[in-house]
Amino acid sequence: MRRHAVTFGRALALGGMALTDVLLLAAALVTAVLASLGLVFFFMPMVGLVRRRAMLARRLTGTWLGVVTEPPYLPPPPPPRPQPDGWYRYERQLYKTPRWPAWHERWKWMFTDPATWRDLAWLSLNPIVGGSLLSLPLAAVWCGLDLLGRWTPLTVPSGVVVAVAGVAAVPWLLRLYGWWTRLCLAPTARSVLAGRVRRLDQLRTETADSQAAELRRIERDLHDGAQARLVAMGMTLGAVEELMDSDPEAAKALLAKTREASSVALTELRALVRGIHPPVLAERGLGDAVRAMALDSPLKVTVTANLSRRSPAPVESAIYFSISELLTNAARHGGADRVWIDIGVRDGSLRVTVTDDGSGGADPARGSGLRGIERRLAAFDGVLALNSPPGGPTTATIDLPIEGSGDAPEGGPAPKGWRLAVLVLGWGLGWLPLFPQGLVAMCMKIFGSDAKSWFLALHLPEPWQWPMIVFNILLGLTMYGAAMVITSAHSHRRLIERAGPALGLDG
Structure with a gap:
């Protein structure tokens, strides 16, 4: 009971926020009018508000609905650098201070980012889609209570059915709203590639x-x-x-x-x-080169290497010098006595774990050595994960992909399991409740036609006819909507996988 109450409360909260987005949309329209008149100074604050609202939607759908949506924004431009004469340049203009070049760069960054316009498009449609989806349970409960208030033998059961159906539909409507939010606000393949290009330039x-x-x-x-x-x-x-x-x-x-x-x-x-470039690395490979390094180290180093084949020479060189820097840090700054190095290939990536028994407290922000390792690995899409609590021990994990992800089939596997069943039912049978049993029956009911034919709702008692018509229309729309969302989400996921790892999305 408590879980249903929490779910219903979340639906009402999301629906209320979707309806209040009308105010933010109105402010965005006023800002667009002012920008067309040359008053562009309000553009960036307005875009900042819209992005905060979109980020709130991503965070709530992730924590409440379990639909994780990464931000698709391009990385912000770097701060302007002065010329040798001390002036700052933006295109053909020179400035004494970095204020205006930074403003121009930030304005251009926000205006040219496709995610800005996708956020505005989502904000324009969210009051309609989110408000209608999440207000349907409230309307169903209200209709059920109204039928219960009539206290007739026919309206009481129908009121109970409508109210219970409205409450039971809340989780499904929330899931549909999460899919809608992810479809609109998730990174596209183009944004992933743009972020990747920007990251590669950096x-x-x-x-x-x-x-x-x-x-x-x-x-x-x-x-x-x-x-x-x-x-x-x-x-x-x-x-x-x-x-x-x-x-x-x-x-x-x-x-x-x-x-x-x-x-x-x-x-x-x-x-x-x-x-x-150590000769032993070129002749014997990474495992033996690290073992030779361990023999020259003043620390007691234990090396475990499980490599079935050699990696490309640049990859081996990056890993070798990263391990060398980690050993130097352990001896010079960590005060360690023993170091354990494990090298292996897991899931298409070369993974190296370096653990020492030093004092810990290592932080990449406080030294150039670890930052140099991160830059060296980033050139190969590698990452450095560091766990170094005060007092030790320090564990550094290097994960560097050695197999490309572009060999996947162009089309990708088709949806399976319950997704395939929903697709078949949605596309194949969604027309049946929507058109003949829903829209056509509604028109016949409105125009007072006496023909009942095979329309199920018209054969029911009078109090049950409109609830059944509305239920059929909603059922058909839900079937088509679920099929469309699953198809779009699957295509989007395949595009992202072919585009490569995001940045930060991540950038």
């Missing part, structure tokens, strides 16, 4: 910056390390040439120092090459 910029920094590091190491030692060796050999005849013993001592310097330079060059 990753490309970050990767270019990271590569430039890496090249500068290599140049600095060569200039300050191996190159300086080679120059010193050349100068020492020149001194040996001068001392060879006059002081052979001193020449021999200088040759010994040159040999030591060459050994040190060779060690530095090997370390530099290992930092670019």
Whole structure:
């Protein structure tokens, strides 16, 4: 009983909010009129209100109805950057402060985002669809109570049936409303692709910056390390040439120092090459390369690798250097003594788990090392999940896909189970209660026709005729609506799966 009351209360709340959306829609129309007159300053606050209302609908349908709907909005534009002369540019205009370029970029972002117009379209239809769907149970209960108030042998049973049917239909109407909200407010394949392109552009910029920094590091190491030692060796050999005849013993001592310097330079060059791409990684694969890294680590490292085949070289390199950075953090910042590394392939993804017994408290926002790992993995659609409570232990999980998702069949599997049954019943039999038993019987009832033919409602007693006609119309509309929603939702899901992982949607 309490569950039915909660469900009925949620239906009334959603229906009430759908009806009050008329006020927000009126404000949006006034804003559109003002924008057409050149007063565009009200556009962004209005879009912000509409987005908050749409996000509230997504959150309520997710928590109350179990229909999770991700936000489809494109990521906001980055803050404007000053030019070398200190001015800020937007298209052909120059500004002294970033205020107006940021305003223009944000206005363009909201205006060109398709999700903005989809939110407005949903807001325009929600008072009609949501209000009618969720007010039907209330109308049915009201009609049932009205029939019960007449206290006749025919109206009392019909009133009970209508009231109970109205209450029983609430969960189904709520589910239909959740499907409607998801159909209108969920990300489309185009928005997913747009967010993915925007994210890839951002990753490309970050990767270019990271590569430039890496090249500068290599140049600095060569200039300050191996190159300086080679120059010193050349100068020492020149001194040996001068001392060879006059002081052979001193020449021999200088040759010994040159040999030591060459050994040190060779060690530095090997370390530099290992930092670019370790030879053991190219020759033996990721598992053996991580085991070799563990032998050189000052920590007690246990490596478990279960790899049936090798991954692409860029993927192995990204995983290798990510593990190297995690080991460095565990030794330098975590104060760990032991580290456990597990490498395996699960569900088409290369998954690495690095656990240490350090002090914990690791946070990507407080250091560049973990952020560098995230940027390195993001170039391959990989993610880093970190669990590091204060006091430890720290567990870092790397999940990097190594198999593309574009090999799925273009059409995808057809709906199965109860969805297929609803589709068959909806498309195949929805016309029967809607047209001949509903709309046609209603017209005959309105015009007072004496012919009853095979219309079921007209053969019933007078108090039951209109409830049966309304029930047939609603039943037909519900059957067609359910079939349409299932078909659209299935097509939408297949488009999203073919488009790729969202961003954040996620962006």
